[in-house]
Amino acid sequence: MESALTITGAFKRYSTNNVVLKGLNMNVPFGTIYGLLGPSGCGKTTLLNCIVGRVELDVGIIVTRAKVKADVGYMPQDVALYSVLSIEETFKYYGRLYGMTFSEIERRTEQLVKLLDLPSEDRILETLSGGQQRRVSFALALIHDPQLLILDEPTVGLDPVLRQSIWEHLLKLASNGKKTIIITTHYIEEARQAHIIGLMRGGVLLCEDAPTQLMLTHNCDNLEQVFLQLSHKQHNADGEEDQTEYKSIPYPEKPKHKSPPSLSGEGWFLWSRFMAQLIKNWYFMWRNKAMMIFLLGLPLVQCTLYNLAIGHDPEGLNIAVVAEELTNGLGECVNLPKTGCFLNLPLSCRYIDKIRGRAINLVEYNKLEDGRAAVGLNKAWGVLHFAHNYSIALAERINLTADASDLAVELSQLNVWMDMSNQYIGNMLREDLISGYADFLQDVFKDCGWPPHAANIPVRFEDPVYGSRNPSFIHFASPAVIVVFMFYLPLMFTVGVMLYEKMAGILERCMVAGVTALEVVVAHSVVQFVVLCIQGMLMMIIMYQVFDSPFVGNFFLTSVLLILQGLSGMCFGFLISVISDTMNTASFMGIGSFFPLCSMSGMLWPQEGMHTILKSIGWLLPTSLPTEAMRALTARGWGMDHKTVYKGFISSCVWILFFCVMTRFVIKIRKGLRAK
Ligand SMILES: Nc1ncnc2c1ncn2[C@@H]1O[C@H](COP(=O)(O)OP(=O)(O)OP(=O)(O)O)[C@@H](O)[C@H]1O
Numbered sequence: 033m034e035s036a037l038t039i040t041g042a043f044k045r046y047s048t049n050n051v052v053l054k055g056l057n058m059n060v061p062f063g064t065i066y067g068l069l070g071p072s073g074c075g076k077t078t079l080l081n082c083i084v085g086r087v088e089l090d091v092g093i094i095v096t097r098a099k100v101k102a103d104v105g106y107m108p109q110d111v112a113l114y115s116v117l118s119i120e121e122t123f124k125y126y127g128r129l130y131g132m133t134f135s136e137i138e139r140r141t142e143q144l145v146k147l148l149d150l151p152s153e154d155r156i157l158e159t160l161s162g163g164q165q166r167r168v169s170f171a172l173a174l175i176h177d178p179q180l181l182i183l184d185e186p187t188v189g190l191d192p193v194l195r196q197s198i199w200e201h202l203l204k205l206a207s208n209g210k211k212t213i214i215i216t217t218h219y220i221e222e223a224r225q226a227h228i229i230g231l232m233r234g235g236v237l238l239c240e241d242a243p244t245q246l247m248l249t250h251n252c253d254n255l256e257q258v259f260l261q262l263s264h265k266q267h268n269a270d271g272e273e274d275q276t277e278y279k280s281i282p283y284p285e286k287p288k289h290k291s292p293p294s295l296s297g298e299g300w301f302l303w304s305r306f307m308a309q310l311i312k313n314w315y316f317m318w319r320n321k322a323m324m325i326f327l328l329g330l331p332l333v334q335c336t337l338y339n340l341a342i343g344h345d346p347e348g349l350n351i352a353v354v355a356e357e358l359t360n361g362l363g364e365c366v367n368l369p370k371t372g373c374f375l376n377l378p379l380s381c382r383y384i385d386k387i388r389g390r391a392i393n394l395v396e397y398n399k400l401e402d403g404r405a406a407v408g409l410n411k412a413w414g415v416l417h418f419a420h421n422y423s424i425a426l427a428e429r430i431n432l433t434a435d436a437s438d439l440a441v442e443l444s445q446l447n448v449w450m451d452m453s454n455q456y457i458g459n460m461l462r463e464d465l466i467s468g469y470a471d472f473l474q475d476v477f478k479d480c481g482w483p484p485h486a487a488n489i490p491v492r493f494e495d496p497v498y499g500s501r502n503p504s505f506i507h508f509a510s511p512a513v514i515v516v517f518m519f520y521l522p523l524m525f526t527v528g529v530m531l532y533e534k535m536a537g538i539l540e541r542c543m544v545a546g547v548t549a550l551e552v553v554v555a556h557s558v559v560q561f562v563v564l565c566i567q568g569m570l571m572m573i574i575m576y577q578v579f580d581s582p583f584v585g586n587f588f589l590t591s592v593l594l595i596l597q598g599l600s601g602m603c604f605g606f607l608i609s610v611i612s613d614t615m616n617t618a619s620f621m622g623i624g625s626f627f628p629l630c631s632m633s634g635m636l637w638p639q640e641g642m643h644t645i646l647k648s649i650g651w652l653l654p655t656s657l658p659t660e661a662m663r664a665l666t667a668r669g670w671g672m673d674h675k676t677v678y679k680g681f682i683s684s685c686v687w688i689l690f691f692c693v694m695t696r697f698v699i700k701i702r703k704g705l706r707a708k
Pocket residue numbers: 046050052070071072073074075076077078079109
């Protein structure tokens with residue numbers, strides 16, 4: 033009888049102590065149903081995985097009439113389908129993968145829904161029972177009418193009537209359609225309907241023959257007894273010379289003749305398969321509306337929160353005031369003139385008036401000890417102390433300048449004790465108190481007819497070359513915030529989607545159907561590109577239109593830089609997805625990389641202020657140079673001819689390349705490890 037598939041001398045192990053296939057030989061005649069029977073863990077699934085190319089044999093040869101992956105219909109043990117897609121969408125996706133037209137898919141869907149008693153086509157897979165999901169999975173193996181069907185326990189958990197109708201259909205396929213079917217099942221009696229039975233135990237096939245012939249040869253009434261008899265023989269075979277056929281062959285010392293994959297794909301990139309991937313991605317996003325809203329809403333919310341929460345000067349900060357020269361306290365100030373050259377009146381009132389504002393809230397204390405205690409108890413951020421004849425001493429200091437007495441210099445001093453435990457608040461208050469003093473003194477000089485500038489230190493800050501006179505932290509950090517978000521949002525999306533497909537076995541199932549890694553990556557990149565363009569646009573609108581961060585640069589160049597940054601994050605996502613096998617590992621990698629990237633990329637603090645060693649490597653990080661380039665583009669309006677700008681672009685491109693090469697490298701290493 034002509035062979036549809038032969039396996040010779042197959043060995044496969046997952047580790048040195050876990051040899052699963054031990055020199056297995058198998059012959060599946062053309063146009064038959066081959067029932068592969070064996071106890072749990074004997075290696076049936078591993079064998080089927082080797083046939084469809086999910087797993088590589090270490091040693092051995094697989095020869096099959098099926099030449100390309102599309103000639104095979106495969107139903108894995110796990111459902112491995114997109115649970116958020118409907119039955120119809122799933123059929124369309126797989127149909128398109130196999131190059132079927134939409135009308136062919138429709139016709140076939142109708143037949144299969146009837147045959148397998150599937151629920152309505154618009155039902156979402158996750159709403160189906162386990163048995164219904166398995167039937168959808170089975171239908172997908174049949175959808176393109178393949179010549180070789182590999183079915184891993186297709187009838188488990190099904191109603192006996194349905195099981196019978198499935199077997200009848202398989203028999204029809206084998207006899208009328210000349211299809212070859214390899215099927216594993218736990219129901220031994222059900223397997224009697226197969227044309228050939230292969231009894232597998234301990235990584236070898238104990239025998240393969242027609243079920244009736246098997247029972248006849250071994251003089252048994254049923255297959256169960258045959259299996260028991262053969263299992264005993266295999267168990268006792270070790271010591272007996274004449275029963276070598278049951279012995280498992282030791283794993284070869286140096287596995288050498290690895291056979292090439294028995295099934296080839298149809299090229300690295302097929303437009304129809306790529307389009308099928310795109311359609312599936314669209315269905316996936318459409319069904320995951322909550323995820324998409326989150327992905328597009330997150331940059332909006334994050335940028336808005338960032339602008340509302342960060343960078344604004346604190347307000348309502350208490351400052352204690354002890355003015356010994358005011359016998360009736362600060363209330364005295366109300367009746368004093370706010371302007372004019374009255375050096376004999378308490379000048380502390382005019383200064384206090386200058387600093388009183390939104391940021392500073394003045395709280396009066398009678399004694400210096402009380403004021404200082406208030407700072408100690410965190411009731412005030414600082415205490416201002418005016419001596420009892422502060423104004424007289426200050427007037428003497430102004431009038432006599434160089435001839436003023438030491439006592440006058442001492443008493444004209446405004447003493448301040450600050451709580452500097454909070455760097456930003458401490459520095460801001462200090463700056464306000466000093467600039468307020470300069471303003472107050474200038475006013476006095478002006479009112480007395482003296483040149484106001486003489487009250488200042490002789491340094492004049494002209495209009496800044498770049499930026500504003502009062503730059504804010506928010507303007508410093510916003511380019512970095514956009515760059516970091518543009519890196520991490522695609523990373524999250526890519527890792528989420530890729531790991532979901534990988535962990536559910538969906539990716540492998542698609543690859544068995546012929547999809548290539550290139551098609552998966554390109555289809556994902558197209559979707560990701562659209563998503564990241566929208567995300568980037570939203571962030572730019574929030575940052576530069578709604579909240580008015582300075583933007584004096586070239587919009588096109590800035591957009592290109594952000595897109596490159598997004599692609600770099602996506603490629604990092606690919607790398608994390610191939611390294612990690614679980615969401616936990618991926619989360620650790622994502623979170624673990626987030627903080628070093630934020631702290632060392634100049635987002636929170638200028639790189640110039642970092643430790644020398646960190647400074648020498650910090651610029652290498654994927655967000656460092658692009659952040660500087662973004663600042664140069666948006667705040668300085670520099671172009672591509674400037675080093676800071678083009679270095680940002682080069683950095684993003686190099687990181688994209690690096691992540692891609694590393695991803696390829698990790699895939700290769702992991703493949704090598706699996707093969708060992
Ligand atoms: N990816 C893997 N890594 C390591 N060991 C594996 C892997 N896959 C399978 N094994 C081991 O190989 C052996 C055979 O597993 P396999 O799934 O092929 O058996 P099976 O006959 O299909 O069992 P069942 O009928 O329960 O599905 C088992 O001991 C299993 O633990």
